[in-house]
Amino acid sequence: MRGYAPASPDNKYPHRYLTMPTFKAPVRDINFVLNDVLNVGQLAEFERYADATPDIVEGVVDEAAKLIENQIAPLNQAGDTVGAQFKDGHVEMVDGFKEAFQAYAENGWMGLSADPEYGGQGLPFVLSKAVEDMLCAGNVAFALYPGLTQGCYEGLEANASDEIKATYLEKLANGEWAGTMCMTEPQAGSDVGAVKTKAEPQDDGSYLLNGGKIFISSGQHEMTPNIVHFVLARLPDSPPGVKGLTTFVVPRKLVNADGSVGDDNGVSCVSIEEKMGLHGSCTCTMQYDNARGWMVGKPNQGIQSMFVMMNKARIMVGMQGLGQCELATQTAIRYAQDRVQGKPLTGGDDVPIIAHPDVRRMLLTMKAITEGARVMAYETSLYEDISVASPDEAQREAASDWVELGTPLTKAFCTDAAVELGSLAIQVYGGHGYIKEHGVEQILRDSKILCLYEGTNGIQAMDLVRRKIKMKGGALPQRFFDKVEAELETYAGDAPEVADALRTALAALKDGTAWLQQQLKDDPDAAGAGAVPYQRAFALTWLGMNWLRMAAKAKVLPDDAFKQGKLATAKFFAAAILPEVGSLCSSIQRNASLTMDLPAEAFLAA
């Protein structure tokens, strides 16, 4: 709906100017990133991905875009205003979610990158992430249901016995059943080692689980006849902390020998949370009362099993952030193109607000962050594919290092950006942005959780600084620096302003990295204090490389609006945003030592 509502007695909102966001999947940009910038066609050279030719890739993106635009995105606002509801011990979905979930499953989207042995399509992970990017832009709350199902699939595929795989994987890959990941407990949030849920071994090789979990997304619903829970628990007499955790598969309903759905298991949802946003996704408090489970992986090795799944789940959350960035950006641009208000600073008649320089500054910032982050998220996912599909061991190892590095960066940067861009989108709307009816404030509310779950963005920064830049003698950041230098070598001539800014940023990042690596030995708290600003500096430098490559690749395109957009935004990013890297890297070196000085009780003084 768009335009002035008529002033009539029947109209609840006389004189109101209304525009509702209509999501259009950014198909052209996705194809540009996949093909022109990252050349995902290279994957077709590996036997595993021989089918992933450029025409197949484009076809997949087009088809997914249609389903998401036509059936899933239109449910986004009802997901927020109605929300999942808890009634009589059951979680009720918003109308249309069940049909959308089934359509998504039946068309093979859930198992796009799952193993063909278990009914998956066997296509590259990066392609499934491109689809997820669109899905999370169209309806991020909905996206959690397939997302957690994929997460559960990945956890079982990597760790479970053949028997468990045979029982569950195909049904998860084809979306016949849904899945969850159950980690958090009240005392065990960021500190997962504090998990208390108990698993008692039984004579038949199964376990009985007792305890409770909180914040379990998709924990209960009636969209599928069964739900498969991947649960972190503790065996009797296990060592304390993370070294005493074990993972289990616990179905909502027991599975009969023939694979059909049997009796209730002792898994129940006690309540769902009232949240700031993401209302379409149920966040469940779960209770296990002698719930029967089966061990996945080895005893007391649960943290390793979780990490396989969690790393992919972190990339998934990064895609959720990226999707919300896209939604914020395109929604704000359309409003600004449409809304007439005010005269140009240089004089003349009233104009659409996109003519005002401060509005343009906001929109260019949004575009620069969204499109730049898309390359980072997709590149991390592409390396995941290379790390499993390349026949060359050195290439696999290098790719795996990139995934290790890119995972916390993608998770934290894309989600922080979603909040920032959600706030900017409201700002572009002015006072109208604060009104629920316009649908834009939902973006900020939906996005804030992304900075918190699957490890807060502070936890991501600790992972980046305390593990990733330290492991293998600093090889991971060194690979990144080498790559940036190689790309500068290749493309500097195509976009000299971007290249200059990138060189400056890279020098600052190297300096900051060396300083942090030293602090990890000398003063771990100083490294901890610098971790979040450093994480942003690292991600911005990556985006700088992305804008250099995008500018170079866009330069050879035929002249059109898409090309103009890339070239202008690259320059804007280099001038307005990338220089922040220097300021961040020098500030962490100045302030880290000051962070620990003030006694805890002196923060609030009467």
Place this chain on the structure above:
Amino acid sequence: MRGYAPASPDNKYPHRYLTMPTFKAPVRDINFVLNDVLNVGQLAEFERYADATPDIVEGVVDEAAKLIENQIAPLNQAGDTVGAQFKDGHVEMVDGFKEAFQAYAENGWMGLSADPEYGGQGLPFVLSKAVEDMLCAGNVAFALYPGLTQGCYEGLEANASDEIKATYLEKLANGEWAGTMCMTEPQAGSDVGAVKTKAEPQDDGSYLLNGGKIFISSGQHEMTPNIVHFVLARLPDSPPGVKGLTTFVVPRKLVNADGSVGDDNGVSCVSIEEKMGLHGSCTCTMQYDNARGWMVGKPNQGIQSMFVMMNKARIMVGMQGLGQCELATQTAIRYAQDRVQGKPLTGGDDVPIIAHPDVRRMLLTMKAITEGARVMAYETSLYEDISVASPDEAQREAASDWVELGTPLTKAFCTDAAVELGSLAIQVYGGHGYIKEHGVEQILRDSKILCLYEGTNGIQAMDLVRRKIKMKGGALPQRFFDKVEAELETYAGDAPEVADALRTALAALKDGTAWLQQQLKDDPDAAGAGAVPYQRAFALTWLGMNWLRMAAKAKVLPDDAFKQGKLATAKFFAAAILPEVGSLCSSIQRNASLTMDLPAEAFLAA
């Protein structure tokens, strides 16, 4: 409520760790800013404020703190969850709001700085702002009802005839009646000149108003027997744009000759908005059907009348932002002191999260911004007092210049900061912060409107750049630069690290100011594109001066937690935040010219 909820069948949230924010007014910091940093005792030297001695000031702050802590802040969460509701053409308040409004009015808080001739207390404006700081921290949605009443009072006091003043001012000053400010229409948001509401002159000297307004805070309620609307409208045959606006007073109910409340006037509330937050404050769509009004000020001079009121309203919104910064900061600190999670990076047992360096970085950022912004907001308000009360014309003019400069800075910086700190407070809470029950996500939702109303923060930046740094040949920023240099001269020795960082920031700000002043002549769009980052740079420099003064004044205090907090936070601000000024001022010079390049239609390209 604080601590683990027991796991019982009755408990909706088993195992849940709960802490609810309990607001404590920052009385010590407020007194420190008023007395030690700003020496508001100087006002007692002026005849008008002879009563405002330090003991009176402290007494006022103490008494207001009690009322707010005990009666008003406890309504904050119900204000959000229940909210003002529109039923059968009437707006229903949340339980307790009416009694709180009456208590606030009866104790004289509404008229604290109003003219004693009209029943006010005649105390300094800055003192009323200190009370407003606490009120907006305790319950910002509630604060709008007295706030708009004061705004209406100010608009009438500055512009209305003696007859109108006699009719309305005392009842507004003592809170017997409430007031509003009615400007926005659907097509007239940032562009106030597009107002269409018509006022037809009548034979008896009154006018009949017809039209509609949107986004009218406190537009209708039953807390008072009458509501006084200060309305922007257009006379027949008035010139187009802002030069054809006239202001009117339009009571909800006509006032009888004896001052009592008479018949209904044609003013009605058609609906209230469903908003992102601030639910305790009703945001009304108003309709005037032959509503009778009386002209305030002169025909077609409405924009001048509005500006008197609007400037004070902008400072009020700045106080709302400051209050929410305070609430975010103290709420996050208490949670971090209380919540045990994770081991120190340097080893050892589980600790409260305030021991973790990244949590400390967030809390120090919050503290540095909140306490630094408090001085800026109070100093602007103090200058308002000097500008009206000083017997010395030059001093009055200088003070008035400071108010002109400080108004957009206080409004924009404090409100942007409220959103930033609201988001950080959630981040400190982790996943729990996303749950409504904890009460912390409300801060972010309540705060976002502050960046939008009374002129978006982009509009504030245009005011700063296109008017304030240009008027009087640049005298306003020059006064600021001179003041910073004088304070450096006086206090540099007390806090050399802060002084060094401030000198660097000042040099960058001067440079950015000169560049913008030049662009206003050469390239207005470039100035427009740089306005928002410049606004932040300017405010941060002001905060730098504030932290220099606070560090110096704290140094001579007896050793205690308050002093430790000031000294450590000053150093943190200087090292971690103030250097951003340089980065902002250089980025605006690099990117401004790029902002206008991309054609409007190329922002989204298929």
